[in-house]
Amino acid sequence: MQERIGINDKLGQISVAVAGSASEIAAKIAEDHNGCGTSGGSGKSSCGSGAGAGDLAPEIWEKVKNHPCYSEEAHHHYARMHVAVAPACNIQCNYCNRKYDCANESRPGVVSEKLTPEQAAKKVLAVASTIPQMTVLGIAGPGDPLANPEKTFKTFELIAKTAPDIKLCLSTNGLALPDHIDTIANFNVDHVTITINMIDADVGAEIYPWIYYNNKRYKGRDAAQILTDRQLQGLEMLTARGILTKINSVMIPGINDKHLVDVNRAVKSRGAFLHNIMPLISSPEHGTVFGLNGQRGPTAQELKALQDACSGEMNMMRHCRQCRADAVGLLGEDRSAEFTTDKIMAMEVNYDGDTRKAYQAEVERKRQEQVAAKRDELSELAGLHSDIKMLVAVATKGGGKINEHFGHASEFQIYETSVDGAKFVGHRRVDLYCQGGYGEEDALDTVIRAINDCHAVFVAKIGGCPKDTLKQAGIEPVDAYAQEFIERSVIAYFKNYLEQVESGAIVHQPKGDAAIRQGAYVAA
Ligand code: CLF
Ligand code: SF4
Numbered sequence: 308m309q310e311r312i313g314i315n316d317k318l319g320q321i322s323v324a325v326a327g328s329a330s331e332i333a334a335k336i337a338e339d340h341n342g343c344g345t346s347g348g349s350g351k352s353s354c355g356s357g358a359g360a361g362d363l364a365p366e367i368w369e370k371v372k373n374h375p376c377y378s379e380e381a382h383h384h385y386a387r388m389h390v391a392v393a394p395a396c397n398i399q400c401n402y403c404n405r406k407y408d409c410a411n412e413s414r415p416g417v418v419s420e421k422l423t424p425e426q427a428a429k430k431v432l433a434v435a436s437t438i439p440q441m442t443v444l445g446i447a448g449p450g451d452p453l454a455n456p457e458k459t460f461k462t463f464e465l466i467a468k469t470a471p472d473i474k475l476c477l478s479t480n481g482l483a484l485p486d487h488i489d490t491i492a493n494f495n496v497d498h499v500t501i502t503i504n505m506i507d508a509d510v511g512a513e514i515y516p517w518i519y520y521n522n523k524r525y526k527g528r529d530a531a532q533i534l535t536d537r538q539l540q541g542l543e544m545l546t547a548r549g550i551l552t553k554i555n556s557v558m559i560p561g562i563n564d565k566h567l568v569d570v571n572r573a574v575k576s577r578g579a580f581l582h583n584i585m586p587l588i589s590s591p592e593h594g595t596v597f598g599l600n601g602q603r604g605p606t607a608q609e610l611k612a613l614q615d616a617c618s619g620e621m622n623m624m625r626h627c628r629q630c631r632a633d634a635v636g637l638l639g640e641d642r643s644a645e646f647t648t649d650k651i652m653a654m655e656v657n658y659d660g661d662t663r664k665a666y667q668a669e670v671e672r673k674r675q676e677q678v679a680a681k682r683d684e685l686s687e688l689a690g691l692h693s694d695i696k697m698l699v700a701v702a703t704k705g706g707g708k709i710n711e712h713f714g715h716a717s718e719f720q721i722y723e724t725s726v727d728g729a730k731f732v733g734h735r736r737v738d739l740y741c742q743g744g745y746g747e748e749d750a751l752d753t754v755i756r757a758i759n760d761c762h763a764v765f766v767a768k769i770g771g772c773p774k775d776t777l778k779q780a781g782i783e784p785v786d787a788y789a790q791e792f793i794e795r796s797v798i799a800y801f802k803n804y805l806e807q808v809e810s811g812a813i814v815h816q817p818k819g820d821a822a823i824r825q826g827a828y829v830a831a
Contacts, residue, residue, distance in 0.1 A: 367580075370497055370551055373442040373667070374474060375638050377498060377553065377581060379626050379731050380678070382638045383707040384670050387443040387476070388434050390427035391420060391633040392458045396450035397482050398518040398534065400504075401596035402557060402587055420633060420648055421449070424458055428465035432658045433651045434635055435470055438642070439666035441635075443498075445476035448632035453483040456490070463494045472660055474498065478555070482518060482534055484541030492548050499545055500583075501538055502555040505563050506573045508532040513562050516596070539577060546578030553581040553624065558605050558613060559597070560587075568616060575621040582617060583624035586610050607735055608760065614733075625733045626720075637705050639718055639734065677707040681794040685728050688798060693805055695815055696725040700735070700758040700782075701793050702766045709788050709796055713769035714741025719758055722797050726805075729797040740773060755780045760818050762804075765796060781818070 363371070371377040373385045396403075422430065434441050444466055446452040452459040463475050477491065478500035491499060505511040511531025518530040525533055545552050554574045556567050563570075571582055587604040589597045596602075605613070614623045628638045636642035700719035702711035717739055723732045735757040738750035751773055758764060763783040767790060774784045788796035807813045 367551075374476070374498060375443065376476075376500075376583075376624065376627070377551065379624075380674070382626050383677070383703075383705055384440060384674050385443070386438050386441040386635070386637045387445055388431065388438075388441055388635040389445045389447050389630065389632050390422055390430055390462060391449050392422050392424055392427050392462050393446060393448055393452040393455035393632075394421050394450050395454045396480070397454040397520070398451070398480050398530075399516050400480075400557075401514055401516065401602075402559070402589060402598075404594040404598075422648065424461040424465055426648060426651070427462045428469060429656065430646055430648075430651045431466050431470055431473065432656045433654045434646055435473060435663065436656055436658050437645070438636065439663040440670050441473075442667070443474045443476050444470075445478060447478040447500075447630075451480050451483070452477055453479045453487050456483070456487060460490055460494065463496065467494060470658060472663065476500070478502070479541075480534075481538035481541050482520060483537075485537055485544055488541070488544045488548060491545075492550065496550065498551050498553065500553045500555055501542055502557070503535075503538050503542075503570055503574060504556050504559070505531065505566060506535050506539070506570050507566060508535060510563050510566050511535060514559065539573065542574060542577045542579060551580045552578070553583055554579045555583045555585060555627075557587050558584050558610060560603060560605050560609065562602075564605065564609070564613060567613060571617040571621060579621065581622050581624050583627050584610065584614055584617065585627055585629055588629065607733065607757070611733060625731060628734070640705070673706065677792045677794070680792045681728075681798070684795040684798040684802075687802055688726050688728065691726045691802075691805065693726050693808075695805065695808065696723060697762040697801070697804075697818065698723055698732070698760055699785075699797055699800070700761045700764040701797070702764070703793060707792055707794075708790055709765045709793055710767050710790055712741070713764070713766040713773055713784070715739065716766070719754075719761075719764065720793070721758070721761065722793070724797050724801040729794045729801070751776055755782065758782060762818055763800065765793070765800075781816075 371381070373381050375382040375385045375387050431444055446459050446462060459477070466473060466475065475494060475496045476498040477496050479502070481501040481503065484499075484501065504514050508528045508531040511534060512528045515531055515534060517524055517526045518534055519525075520533055520537075542552055542554075552574075554570075556563075556570055558564055558567060567584060574582060586607075587597065587602065589595065589602050589604050591598050591601075614625060617623055626638060630638065631641070631643065633643050634641060635646055699722050701709055701722060702713055702716040703709060703720055704711045716737065718734050718736045720731060721733045721735060722729045724730070737754045737757045740750045740754060755777065759780065759782070761782055763785050764777060765785045765788055767786065769777075769784050769786055777784045785800060788800070804813075804815075808815045
């Protein structure tokens with residue numbers, strides 16, 4: 308609580324100092340980020356989700372340092388959970404089917420158990436006792452939290468009383484946001500996500516068939532105009548209160564993909580801290596309008612190209628897992644099945660703030676080891692000059708280490724490496740190769756397709772058969788850094804690669820760049 312009061316005081320001072328103008332406050336927040344707010348991530352001094360302790364003003368760092376969505380570094384170490392207390396929604400998105408979770412913050416096609424605020428509070432305590440590195444509670448659906456304000460805020464009230472060390476987080480479509488700013492601030496909700504897919508009502512009319520606002524249903528362009536006005540107004544109001552905002556945007560090729568560069572500029576100028584551009588997930592079996600009309604989602608390369616184009620404008624989140632409205636655990640893992648309502652109600656909960664604190668101190672110690680290892684290896688690159696950039700894939704199950712077997716990986720983290728260091732740029736979901744004792748050839752094909760723009764794949768262990776197939780596909784399997792820290796290993800590998808190129812032992816073959824250039828969304 309002390310921490311939150313300090314931060315809000317600081318941001319409150321900023322508000323007073325610049326006479327309350329949201330754009331001036333936004334500029335001040337960017338300035339306090341050591342001036343790197345517009346530089347994007349270079350790998351050496353990136354801001355936003357990729358930023359480290361030295362890159363942000365201390366007050367901002369305190370807010371984001373253990374939030375797995377707002378800090379890329381934190382997502383290796385800290386967990387979040389969602390409670391599905393908000394079933395209703397006040398708008399219709401063409402990528403959503405009401406039978407399933409909210410697609411803004413969840414994977415469509417997975418039905419949540421809906422909870423009462425009291426059940427939710429019990430669940431939070433149960434998870435917090437079992438997973439002491441769970442630091443953030445988010446409400447993200449399955450509908451819109453602010454279309455269910457009583458349930459949402461009752462849940463926050465109960466948790467603020469019983470588990471005050473847990474950060475509160477909210478994700479909304481923004482339509483009702485301006486009506487709830489005071490309540491959000493009063494509950495010390497430090498982090499708010501708004502899903503903004505457009506700032507042009509003509510684009511919006513292709514995404515939103517209707518909204519329900521002030522007891523009236525609006526359709527088409529009128530609906531989209533009200534929605535965008537309310538979203539941007541809500542963002543400005545949050546900025547004026549010093550509440551950190553993340554903007555989620557769903558990238559829909561042919562509809563809003565190029566337009567998202569304009570959205571990016573608009574939200575940055577209004578003080579958004581982070582922009583998370585996510586791929587449309589669309590399948591006929593989800594029963595959504597886009598699923599049924601064949602609207603495709605972007606490729607991984609198209610998504611990266613757009614994120615890269617926008618990273619010159621502001622801080623981009625690239626580690627989002629589009630999690631369920633009842634997700635539990637580290638991003639990328641799903642422990643929700645351990646905490647069903649039946650199991651929670653039968654659980655003896657022993658919420659002990661001191662035990663959690665001690666555990667998190669140990670997590671911090673390990674995290675600092677990782678940061679120091681990266682810094683040491685980075686110094687090895689000092690003075691080197693080369694235009695070579697490459698992507699590598701990494702199999703990890705957390706802790707910032709290469710600690711997953713190739714066959715057990717359900718996703719690979721992607722790092723871009725150059726003489727500037729190693730920068731996390733995304734993740735790719737894959738089918739499991741290992742199917743209980745034997746390798747699945749079809750799955751291997753999907754893995755290769757998913758990472759075919761990578762030069763190498765770093766794993767804790769890999770069998771001879773997939774090793775050979777990967778090599779034939781031009782992807783080097785690397786198991787020499789098993790159980791080592793990711794960034795340090797990637798940098799060491801890259802340095803060695805450069806030395807071999809310079810000595811003539813190997814010839815560098817660019818990979819993936821052409822595909823990335825084809826999908827270029829160049830920020831003018
Ligand atoms: Fe949840 Fe969202 Fe808060 Fe995170 S998720 S409400 S900000 S605590 Fe995170 Fe999940 Fe992506 Fe959301 S990875 S879908 S960005
Ligand atoms: Fe669905 Fe969420 Fe859109 Fe509402 S805001 S229609 S729940 S995706």
